[in-house]
Amino acid sequence: MTFLGMPATGPAVTALPASADGPAGQPLDLSILYRGPLASCDYDCPYCPFAKRRDTPGQLRADRAALERFTGWVAERAGTGDTVSVLFTPWGEGLVRSWYRRALVELSRLPHVRRVAIQTNLSCRTGWLAEADLDTLAFWVTYHPGQVDHDRFLAKCRELDALGARYSIGVVGQPEHLAAARRLRAELPPAVYLWINAAEGYTYTDEEAADWTALDPHFGFSRHAHPSAGRPCRTGESVVSVDGDGTVRRCHFVREELGNLYDGSYRARLAPRACPLPVCDCHIGYVHLETLPLYDVFAGGVLERIPHTR
Numbered sequence: 001m002t003f004l005g006m007p008a009t010g011p012a013v014t015a016l017p018a019s020a021d022g023p024a025g026q027p028l029d030l031s032i033l034y035r036g037p038l039a040s041c042d043y044d045c046p047y048c049p050f051a052k053r054r055d056t057p058g059q060l061r062a063d064r065a066a067l068e069r070f071t072g073w074v075a076e077r078a079g080t081g082d083t084v085s086v087l088f089t090p091w092g093e094g095l096v097r098s099w100y101r102r103a104l105v106e107l108s109r110l111p112h113v114r115r116v117a118i119q120t121n122l123s124c125r126t127g128w129l130a131e132a133d134l135d136t137l138a139f140w141v142t143y144h145p146g147q148v149d150h151d152r153f154l155a156k157c158r159e160l161d162a163l164g165a166r167y168s169i170g171v172v173g174q175p176e177h178l179a180a181a182r183r184l185r186a187e188l189p190p191a192v193y194l195w196i197n198a199a200e201g202y203t204y205t206d207e208e209a210a211d212w213t214a215l216d217p218h219f220g221f222s223r224h225a226h227p228s229a230g231r232p233c234r235t236g237e238s239v240v241s242v243d244g245d246g247t248v249r250r251c252h253f254v255r256e257e258l259g260n261l262y263d264g265s266y267r268a269r270l271a272p273r274a275c276p277l278p279v280c281d282c283h284i285g286y287v288h289l290e291t292l293p294l295y296d297v298f299a300g301g302v303l304e305r306i307p308h309t310r
């Protein structure tokens with residue numbers, strides 16, 4: 001996955017109070033960012049602040065149990081009127097683990113699941129996709145030029161193309177990645193969107209930003225953090241973050257808890273809310289800011305980061 005989703009820091013500002021009579025009892029159309037305890041990865045990107053852990057067998061068992069509990073909860077929404085979309089945002093790489101592949105297949109086949117997607121480095125094999133519903137499944141792929149050979153990575157993309165799988169591909173906009181990103185863009189099918197994430201802590205000159213914008217027309221949204229304090233954000237209302245214990249938060253960055261998924265306590269807390277943090281600098285967060293036009297830009301592909309039109 002990418003190194004997105006680190007808790008933001010900074011002075012909190014007061015959130016709007018949650019409605020006392022939230023939408024408990026009413027059917028929900030909920031988007032869930034799920035992040036269980038898994039933290040290991042088969043890559044070792046120097047710019048990754050996570051995934052430096054080697055998960056023990058016990059930690060892997062716990063991650064598997066948590067994921068299976070979550071997918072069971074989603075499956076139980078059938079017939080309730082709820083519809084669910086899921087983006088898995090693991091700290092590490094999920095698709096090298098059988099339980100993530102199985103979760104994607106199973107969720108993709110449920111009629112009340114509108115979308116299931118995962119952030120991945122795409123190092124996994126692709127044969128398991130034969131069992132998935134590819135109208136529902138999608139991938140948020142990150143290309144890490146220092147970790148995988150160009151031809152090998154491109155071959156994996158071509159496998160997705162041959163299967164008709166939906167995916168976006170991104171590159172962290174480190175200066176040393178520019179040549180590799182240009183080469184990938186030139187060889188990917190034009191219809192595949194290549195996104196560029198601004199590198200953490202790096203300030204781009206206008207000339208550098210123009211180079212990246214030539215590859216990703218939406219790079220401007222990533223270049224600078226978005227002021228978000230007091231601005232309406234869909235998280236906490238139609239989008240939530242869920243961890244392995246079922247703890248529900250509005251997003252991966254705001255630590256306040258809204259309740260628990262499994263006892264249903266989160267439902268009454270779902271309500272329109274303003275962002276309590278000064279800025280939001282991660283796509284998986286600011287895509288939901290109502291003051292940005294990104295639900296239009298990414299219409300039909302908000303979770304997997306596929307724009308409506310390039």
Ligand code: SF4
Pocket residue numbers: 001002003041042043044045047048049050051091092093121144
């Ligand atoms: S692939 Fe993603 S999770 Fe793995 S080391 Fe690289 S940035 Fe970290």
Ligand code: SF4
Pocket residue numbers: 008228233234235250251252253254274275276277279280281284285286288289
């Ligand atoms: S803008 Fe939304 S996603 Fe970003 S930190 Fe604020 S509440 Fe979370």
